[in-house]
Amino acid sequence: xxxxxxxxxxxxxxxxxxxxxxxxxxxxxxxxxxxxxxxxxxxxxxxxxxxxxxxxxxxxxxxxxxxxxxxxxxxxxxxxxxxxxxxxxxxxxxxxxxxxxxxxxxxxxxxxxxxxxxxxxxxxxxxxxxxxxxxxxxx
Amino acid sequence: xxxxxxxxxxxxxxxxxxxxxxxxxxxxxxxxxxxxxxxxxxxxxxxxxxxxxxxxxxxxxxxxxxxxxxxxxxxxxxxxxxxxxxxxxxxxxxxxxxxxxxxxxxxxxxxxxxxxxxxxxxxxxxxxxxxxxxxxxxx
Amino acid sequence: xxxxxxxxxxxxxxxxxxxxxxxxxxxxxxxxxxxxxxxxxxxxxxxxxxxxxxxxxxxxxxxxxxxxxxxxxxxxxxxxxxxxxxxxxxxxxxxxxxxxxxxxxxxxxxxxxxxxxxxxxxxxxxxxxxxxxxxxxxx
Amino acid sequence: xxxxxxxxxxxxxxxxxxxxxxxxxxxxxxxxxxxxxxxxxxxxxxxxxxxxxxxxxxxxxxxxxxxxxxxxxxxxxxxxxxxxxxxxxxxxxxxxxxxxxxxxxxxxxxxxxxxxxxxxxxxxxxxxxxxxxxxxxxx
Numbered sequence: 001x002x003x004x005x006x007x008x009x010x011x012x013x014x015x016x017x018x019x020x021x022x023x024x025x026x027x028x029x030x031x032x033x034x035x036x037x038x039x040x041x042x043x044x045x046x047x048x049x050x051x052x053x054x055x056x057x058x059x060x061x062x063x064x065x066x067x068x069x070x071x072x073x074x075x076x077x078x079x080x081x082x083x084x085x086x087x088x089x090x091x092x093x094x095x096x097x098x099x100x101x102x103x104x105x106x107x108x109x110x111x112x113x114x115x116x117x118x119x120x121x122x123x124x125x126x127x128x129x130x131x132x133x134x135x136x137x138x139x
Numbered sequence: 140x141x142x143x144x145x146x147x148x149x150x151x152x153x154x155x156x157x158x159x160x161x162x163x164x165x166x167x168x169x170x171x172x173x174x175x176x177x178x179x180x181x182x183x184x185x186x187x188x189x190x191x192x193x194x195x196x197x198x199x200x201x202x203x204x205x206x207x208x209x210x211x212x213x214x215x216x217x218x219x220x221x222x223x224x225x226x227x228x229x230x231x232x233x234x235x236x237x238x239x240x241x242x243x244x245x246x247x248x249x250x251x252x253x254x255x256x257x258x259x260x261x262x263x264x265x266x267x268x269x270x271x272x273x274x275x276x277x278x
Numbered sequence: 279x280x281x282x283x284x285x286x287x288x289x290x291x292x293x294x295x296x297x298x299x300x301x302x303x304x305x306x307x308x309x310x311x312x313x314x315x316x317x318x319x320x321x322x323x324x325x326x327x328x329x330x331x332x333x334x335x336x337x338x339x340x341x342x343x344x345x346x347x348x349x350x351x352x353x354x355x356x357x358x359x360x361x362x363x364x365x366x367x368x369x370x371x372x373x374x375x376x377x378x379x380x381x382x383x384x385x386x387x388x389x390x391x392x393x394x395x396x397x398x399x400x401x402x403x404x405x406x407x408x409x410x411x412x413x414x415x416x417x
Numbered sequence: 418x419x420x421x422x423x424x425x426x427x428x429x430x431x432x433x434x435x436x437x438x439x440x441x442x443x444x445x446x447x448x449x450x451x452x453x454x455x456x457x458x459x460x461x462x463x464x465x466x467x468x469x470x471x472x473x474x475x476x477x478x479x480x481x482x483x484x485x486x487x488x489x490x491x492x493x494x495x496x497x498x499x500x501x502x503x504x505x506x507x508x509x510x511x512x513x514x515x516x517x518x519x520x521x522x523x524x525x526x527x528x529x530x531x532x533x534x535x536x537x538x539x540x541x542x543x544x545x546x547x548x549x550x551x552x553x554x555x556x
Contacts, residue, residue, distance in 0.1 A: 012311040013325065013336070013434060014442065018186075018491070019254075019264065020326075020435045024200050025167040032164065033290040046353050047157075047291065048298075048540075058291065061163050065204045071264060074435070075324050115158075123465075125158065125210060151450040152464065152475065156291060157298045157352070159465075164292065172429040185492050186430065187401075187437075197430070213296070214463050262326075296464075297532075297542065302478050303449065306442040325435075339441050343482045349542060393436075403436065403488060 003138065005041040007034035007080040011072050021071035028064075031096045031108050034080040035059065038094070043137045054131055055116040062091065063111040070105045072098075078105065084138055090114065090127040142277065144180040146173035146219040150211050160210035167203075170235045170247045173219040174198065177233070182276045193270055194255040201230065202250040209244045211237075217244065223277055229253065229266040281416065283319040285312035285358040289350050299349035306342075309374045309386050312358040313337065316372070321415045332409055333394040340369065341389040348383045350376075356383065362416055368392065368405040420555065422458040424451035424497040428489050438488035445481075448513045448525045451497040452476065455511070460554045471548055472533040479508065480528040487522045489515075495522065501555055507531065507544040 009030050017023040039059075040046065050056040072078060079099050086093040091113045098106040113127035114134075148169045156162040178198075179185065189195040211217060218238050225232040230252045237245040252266035253273075287308045295301040317337075318324065328334040350356060357377050364371040369391045376384040391405035392412075426447050434440040456476075457463065467473040489495060496516050503510040508530045515523040530544035531551075 012307075013314055014307055014310055014440045016435045017431055018433045018435065018437045019196050019199070020262075021199070021264070023171075023431045024203075025164045025171065025431065028164040028167055029290075029292055032162075032292055036291055048351070048353070057158050060158070060160070060210070061207055063204075063206050065202075067202050068200055071199070073262065073326070075326070123159075123212065125160065151446075152453055153295055153301045153303065153446055153449055155296045157294045157296065159296045162292045168429075168431055171431055175430055187490070187492070212465070214465070297474050297477070298540075299477070299542070301449075302481075303442045303445040306445055310440075310442065335436050338436070338438070338488070339485055341482075341484050342441075343480075345480050346478055349477070351540065401437075401490065403438070 002083040002085060003042065004081050004083045005034070005038045007037045007082065009078045009080060011074050011076040011078060013074045016074050021073050024068065027066070027068070027098060027106055027108065030078075030080055030098070031082075031110070032061075034082045034096055035094055035110065035112065038082045038084070039134070039138070044134050056114050056128065056131070057117065057125070058115060059092075059112040060115050060125065061110055061112050064108060066106060066108040068106045070100075070103060072100060072105055076100055085109075087130065087135065090129050092130065141222040141224060142181065143220050143222045144173070144177045146176045146221065148217045148219060150213050150215040150217060152213045155213050160212050163207065166205070166207070166237060166245055166247065169217075169219055169237070170221075170249065171200075173221045173235055174233055174249065174251065177221045177223070178273070178277070183273050195253050195267070195270070196256065196264070197254060198231075198251040199254050199264065200249055200251050203247060205245060205247040207245045209239075209242060211239060211244055215239055224248075226269065226274060229268050231269065280361040280363060281320065282359050282361045283312070283316045285315045285360065287356040287358060289352050289354040289356060291352045294352050299351050302346065305344070305346070305376060305384055305386065308356075308358055308376070309360075309388070310339075312360045312374055313372055313388065313390065316360045316362070317412070317416070322412050334392050334406070334409070335395065335403070336393060337370075337390040338393050338403065339388055339390050342386060344384060344386040346384045348378075348381060350378060350383055354378055363387075365408065365413065368407050370408065419500040419502060420459065421498050421500045422451070422455045424454045424499065426495045426497060428491050428493040428495060430491045433491050438490050441485065444483070444485070444515060444523055444525065447495075447497055447515070448499075448527070449478075451499045451513055452511055452527065452529065455499045455501070456551070456555070461551050468533075473531050473545070473548070474534065474542070475532060476509075476529040477532050477542065478527055478529050481525060483523060483525040485523045487517075487520060489517060489522055493517050502526075504547065504552065507546050509547060
């Protein structure tokens, strides 16, 4: 069974565009937060700490697919329901379902990697295998 | 031949995250701007005007797929190269290639629709066929 | 006695800049949300409703002063403590104290007006006196 | 004579709120970018470089005052006209005038400091005197 962690979002006026609905880059903002909360909820330390203990500075996104079914507007209370659906060698696939009540508004699938600074060039980042201890916590 | 319109972006400090690289929702912010500039560059009036002339208040996103190849950082000058690759009944597919010099950083494919307010409920929006005169300008 | 309404904020990774601290425009984002929550907590209807009942589409900012004492970083839980400290003819002064625990991080003072669309030009907005019924709810 | 550097901004749809006007935190976003461009235009190296050469990671904001005279909307071309009006021991005062054509939309005054990581606690930052060579470039 995959574990699902819920991240709650209250849609603000400033999250909406002149059409009065959520401007879509904000959905990615919330999904990014939810992917971090997922790890924290599973017991993985914050990235400030993992950068010291494992060299890992986060889980940058390498691919995403999103489908938007219905708009949201300000005042709405949303849930982002996040789970890891697959683990690759250095990557994992996370699925986020954004709902209002039981209405599915959007579904966003992400492929992310664990990353550290590139040893040869600190301006670049490099994918590394998911630490075993992190993965064990999330299953 | 598809027409390509280029939208230039200078990456700012505030576009970057604690890893020192562009926080990915900002790529969607730039792509959204580029999709609007595309229509303006083709001679389609701004949405403030089309809402009065055609009832059309914009082209909300219904689906997107993105692949991120390399990060960008502040000070970088990027180009978003946008083109419409296909027209559906009420939708169209736009492709955005984000490059720094000739290095491809990200590719984002969008499926968008032309939308107006729903006649029965102004809180909702509704897809409508692309106006012929708009489509003619973009080909 | 002035009424204080608390708006809670969890600082996300994406709210922080390459220095690892909250990028200051985000404080204004939270304060803007808090000013709206203040009215809702006092029983003033949401702006979607007041635009129909009173013509009022919100409370745009006309002036602000902010002092930043200490930075915040991701993972921090903050409170924005908001109150109206003075009412003018068409304006009001709101004070927001942003705290982490009992540490004051920032203080932001706002002068806002109640606004409707300008009757001669819907592209402009116009300040109007605070409706008596709104003001009574907030005292 | 104070030197003025101009930063150009094209207002995007996504910069605007449901009232159809620029959501004010975006003005701070542009002003922050303009303060950085000011230093670059004067010949101060980017912060990625100064963090190595001088330990300086940027110029965080300690105070700001803003007055908003008129709204802007999407499609507008704005100029942010920035200059340093005063130097303190460790701080400086920058004034930004945001104009559309010759119409003043907003004026934002900032007090900023040059900052490095605190030697005792890298999670904190610390104000340091403006390096002489930086200041000479900006006068």
